Amino acid sequence: MEHTEERIVKILEKLIASSHAPQGQYSAKATYPILRKKIFGRHLIFVRRSLAAAATIGVLCVMAWWGYQSFYATQTISVYAQSNIRNISLPDGTRITLNRYSSITYPKKFKEQREVSLNGEAYFEVEHDSRHPFVVKTSTIKVEDLGTRFNISAYQQSPTITTALIEGSVNVIDNIHRRNILLKPGETALYNKKSQQLSQQTADRISDDIAWRSGSFVFEHCSISEVAERLSNSFNVTIKITDKTLSDYHINAKFCHKEDLKTILDVLQQAGYFNYQLTNNQILLYKRTNSK
Amino acid sequence: MTDTEVRKLLRQMKNDDSQRAFHRFYDLTYDRLFRIAYYFCKREEWAQEIVLDVFMNLWNQRITLPEIKNIEDYCFVLTKNAALNYISKESKYTNNEQETVIESADTSCSPEELFISEELFAIYVKALDRLPQRCREVFIHVREEKKSYDQTAKELDITVNTVSVQLQKAENKLKELIRKFYDR
Secondary structure (H helix, E strand, O other): OOOOHHHHHHHHHHHHHOOOOOOHHHOHHHHHHHHHHHHHOOHHHHHHOOOOOOOOHHHHHHHHHHHHHHHHHHOEEEEEOOOOOEEEEOOOOOEEEEOOOOEEEEEOOOOOOEEEEEEEEEEEEEOOOOOOOEEEEOOOEEEEEEEEEEEEEEOOOOOEEEEEEEEEEEEEEEOOOOEEEEEOOOEEEEEEOOOOEEEEEEOOOHHHHOHHHHOOEEEEEEEHHHHHHHHHHHHOOEEEEOOHHHHOOEEEEEEOOOOOHHHHHHHHHHOOOOEEEEEOOEEEEEOOOOOO | OOHHHHHHHHHHHHHHOOHHHHHHHHHHHHHHHHHHHHHHHOOHHHHHHHHHHHHHHHHHOOOOHHHOOOHHHHHHHHHHHHHHHHHHHHHHHHOOOOOOOOOOOOOOOOHHHHOOOHHHHHHHHHHHHHOOHHHHHHHHHHHHOOOOHHHHHHHHOOOHHHHHHHHHHHHHHHHHHHHHHHHO
């Protein structure tokens, strides 16, 4: 049968009339919060703060219950750092410096083991007590102190967890595969969450790892992607690199005067490393073109 | 939505239980499923509820999703079934008779031609989804929401000329599709 333009147009009109796009309160954006609550509820959010990889919903419900029980059973204290670094003293005399947007949770009363949980980055000066080992738990690894000073970087959104030992001795333990590394001063253990590999490195720049304590940023032969990650963690902003080729470009830079994010980005832009743009609450890094 | 991107998201949902991937998948798929649900039930509140249930099912079945050959068609069927179920439940309370045949007073065309088969509608929805974003937005503003070229140009921050060009592009593609459908 021949279909004239007129008929086709009529059919198209019928198609258009048969349905329409969601708008207003029925739009995708407006509807998502309802969906999220329906599927994930509140328990899952609680659990995601303390687990790296989520299992099935069944297991999560159990964990949420366990967490809930734990809280009431042992009276834990949580300390959160926002845009400022925080110093804390634990009841046992241990001193902790919490980096920005990091948190530490510990029980009001320590048990046999002095256990604290970390999300983010912190520097520890542990009061040594051989009868009560001090243990820092992150999502997948724990660090057992055997004496004094170390730094752990365990941001949830980072693909790795870094432990740097300054003084004394610590044991870094991988919970999943039951492996451990005993660190000596100057050594760093790196845990890759994806490959689940625990490896050791001699840190020739340990002082740079803890430069953050004085509000400094030290980038020594750092790739732009690492720079973006560290700035993103410290200032709690999303930083995206738009040009893939930019990610592997390495730079050297030092910021020792508690500069804010804008200043740091401006300086790096001036130096010709990249162009940046702030849009929609995120920062985009572009390759620098020489067309100007 | 590109097929490879969707496949990647489904894998992340399965392997990492990634809520972020699910949210992204939701953003890519919601409008199309809403459209389908609305086609069957003709009510916005119902369509929203139906689509919410479908997404909940998709999340619960996330382990099996990456293996499905054609996820678009699968979602269509899920949504259709959910919609028909919903309607049959609701009709127990509201006594609504569901119009599935769109009738026309125009007698110059035979009834068969004006009956929008579900198959054609499915193809239409897929094609709409595949239009370039700007093109689809213009089509929806002008033809669905019945806005003027001027208003559309203002809301999408483009020139009236662009509106005209994009609209033409969309309509040509869709008309081509209809022609192909009836000529098969």
